[in-house]
Amino acid sequence: MCTNHVINSIFTDFQRNLDLEQDNREAIRNICKDISQVLREVTTILQVIHYNEDGIGPACVKARDLFEKAQEGYARLKEAVPDHEYFKYQEHWRSITQRYCFLIALTIWLETGILATHDTVAQILGISAVEKRCGFHLDIEDYLSGLLQLCSELARLAVNSVTRADYEKPVQISKFVMELNAGFRLLNLKNDHLRKRFDVLKYDVKKIEEVVYDLSIRGLLPAPDAAV
Known part of the structure; x- marks a missing residue:
């Protein structure tokens, strides 16, 4: 009986941890959906560069506004990701973040003709440019x-x-x-x-x-x- 009690206690803890991880993943997925929606809007807006030169300036302004909206989403994402578990959940937002890096770099190039630095892109997304003990970063x-x-x-x-x-x-x-x-x-x-x-x-x-x-x-x- 004692052995069974110990085993049950161990596996109960396992289930509790699994449930917590599942809840975290679900919260992260929902936030990523919101960030992805903003991403699609920016992508659509910037397509104007391929057919309307006069529309490039206004498109960059709109993209900048949407990047601020995305920054709010990343702030929620940072809160949802447990401390020191960035790499455990990274695949949920990795492709989204890569796409944002592209769109931010494109916007800055269209505006200035220069390369958007790693620090600049991180700042626009409102996240750290430097990994700090596996904390949320670019x-x-x-x-x-x-x-x-x-x-x-x-x-x-x-x-x-x-x-x-x-x-x-x-x-x-x-x-x-x-x-x-x-x-x-x-x-x-x-x-x-x-x-x-x-x-x-x-x-x-x-x-x-x-x-x-x-x-x-x-x-x-x-x-x-x-x-x-």
Whole structure:
């Protein structure tokens, strides 16, 4: 009887922990759904860059407003994730955060033509840029994945810019993506997902180079002092 009592007590504790973990996962999933909804709105708004040059500025303003809304969601997410268990639940928000890194980096590039730093993206999301005892933070690998998604989107933008007779933007994109490509080549990527994404980058670079080359042979490149 004593042995049975001990075993029952142990397994009762196991069940209590399993129930608590399930409750945590359910709360995290619900918050992630809300954050994903905002993500879809930002994605839709920024699609204007591919067909309406005049709509880019207003789209960036709207995206900024939605990033603030996303920040509220991440604040709730931080509260829901138990201390020191960031990596236990990370897969729930990993792909969402990678996508936000991409959209934030795209917005900043459209506004300024420069790279959004890891610290800047973390600040916009309202989370720490540095891991503190497995606390909630912006994983560097998620940030890098977002930058690789950015390169693919800019390759698409380079092609669509030509269709609306904007011959400066492909040159600007080419310079920026080539610099990013050089930066990624300095990394020894051990993450399988990142390595696969990096393999796609060479095709993005090739696509952009072909656009610029085609403009060159057609004599449509902007004058050197006008190129960005």
